[in-house]
Amino acid sequence: xxxxxxxxxxxxxxxxxxxxxxxxxxxxxxxxxxxxxxxxxxxxxxxxxxxxxxxxxxxxxxxxxxxxxxxxxxxxxxxxxxxxxxxxxxxxxxxxxxxxxxxxxxxxxxxxxxxxxxxxxxxxxxxxxxxxxxxxxxxxxxxxxxxxxxxxxxxxxxxxxxxxxxxxxxxxxxxxxxxxxxxxxxxxxxxxxxxxxxxx
Amino acid sequence: xxxxxxxxxxxxxxxxxxxxxxxxxxxxxxxxxxxxxxxxxxxxxxxxxxxxxxxxxxxxxxxxxxxxxxxxxxxxxxxxxxxxxxxxxxxxxxxxxxxx
Numbered sequence: 001x002x003x004x005x006x007x008x009x010x011x012x013x014x015x016x017x018x019x020x021x022x023x024x025x026x027x028x029x030x031x032x033x034x035x036x037x038x039x040x041x042x043x044x045x046x047x048x049x050x051x052x053x054x055x056x057x058x059x060x061x062x063x064x065x066x067x068x069x070x071x072x073x074x075x076x077x078x079x080x081x082x083x084x085x086x087x088x089x090x091x092x093x094x095x096x097x098x099x100x101x102x103x104x105x106x107x108x109x110x111x112x113x114x115x116x117x118x119x120x121x122x123x124x125x126x127x128x129x130x131x132x133x134x135x136x137x138x139x140x141x142x143x144x145x146x147x148x149x150x151x152x153x154x155x156x157x158x159x160x161x162x163x164x165x166x167x168x169x170x171x172x173x174x175x176x177x178x179x180x181x182x183x184x185x186x187x188x189x190x191x192x193x194x195x196x197x198x199x200x
Numbered sequence: 201x202x203x204x205x206x207x208x209x210x211x212x213x214x215x216x217x218x219x220x221x222x223x224x225x226x227x228x229x230x231x232x233x234x235x236x237x238x239x240x241x242x243x244x245x246x247x248x249x250x251x252x253x254x255x256x257x258x259x260x261x262x263x264x265x266x267x268x269x270x271x272x273x274x275x276x277x278x279x280x281x282x283x284x285x286x287x288x289x290x291x292x293x294x295x296x297x298x299x300x
Contacts, residue, residue: 010294013217017287020221023237074265081229 030076032184034069039177041065046170055108062101089134096130117157120169124154131176142183146176205289210255211282215240215248220257220283223275228261231271249273257282 041061048057100123107113128150135144153172157165211217218238223229235245252258257279261272275283 007294010290013212013214014287014290014294016214016218017221017283020218020237021225023222023225081226081233083226087227 030185030188032181032186032188033072035177035181035184037068037181038065039173039181042173042177043170046166058104059108066097066101085137089137092130092133096126100126116162117165120157120165121154124150124157124169124172127176128154142180146180149176205292207289207293208282208286210251210257211286213248213251215244216252217286219245219248219252219273220275220279223258223273224280224283228272228274231273234273252279255279255282 041064045058045061048054048061103122104113104119113119128147131143131150132147135141135147149172153168156168159165160168211220215238219234222234222237231245231249234240234249235242238245240248249258249260253260255278256276258273258275261274263270263272
């Protein structure tokens with residue numbers, strides 16, 4: 001076969017392999033919306049439990065958010081191929097969801113979820129862990145910076161008055177969930193436009 | 201002069217090579233995703249995927265997601281080995297072309 005194959009054709013084939021492998025590995029999932037969704041969910045749950053004095057505030061809000069996340073994610077992900085990296089990151093976040101749901105449900109049912117500082121510190125530490133792991137896997141400094149904010153929040157919420165620790169926690173939610181989520185969504189739109197321009 | 205390697209004709213086809221390369225970077229991919237990346241027609245894409253399947257280089261899985269049928273393709277170990285061997289042969293041929 002190679003008798004009829006020119007050097008240019010061989011180079012073309014090599015370049016095709018490189019470009020297709022890069023295309024396949026390109027991060028195609030878009031997850032910015034989940035950060036925004038969960039950021040607002042935390043705000044709703046906090047507001048509802050503070051002013052509504054309802055024990056159902058957190059379980060209801062979290063359950064609705066989980067259902068919305070699963071439905072939207074399965075619709076969005078069904079058209080994108082799975083990668084090993086995507087599965088690694090996804091498994092970390094799914095494990096976080098299970099851990100937090102079980103822990104806080106058990107603490108709530110046993111009546112031991114009485115320390116507001118501890119509640120916020122545990123949530124912050126867990127979110128710091130998953131954001132840190134995701135940031136390191138993706139080599140994404142912005143997400144790792146969010147992890148640092150969560151870790152600082154975990155330590156800070158152990159001190160000060162109830163109001164002070166709540167303000168710190170609310171600020172961390174805004175920075176690491178809502179602002180970071182909007183930043184992620186903007187970056188995804190920019191990346192899509194750049195790809196369209198490159199392919200044009 | 202060393203013997204020049206043969207290029208695997210199943211892998212060498214432009215669209216088949218693109219498909220194997222795409223599938224080597226992901227765990228599995230849907231037919232529509234492969235179509236959008238290769239910009240091939242449904243008929244041509246289906247025919248080339250069938251050739252790769254017959255060669256044992258890809259496996260196909262059909263399932264339903266939200267009541268919609270989905271056809272997923274995954275590269276096999278044999279397919280990955282064939283692609284690696286093809287790249288090595290290509291590099292050897294290119295090295296020979298540069299030397300002469």
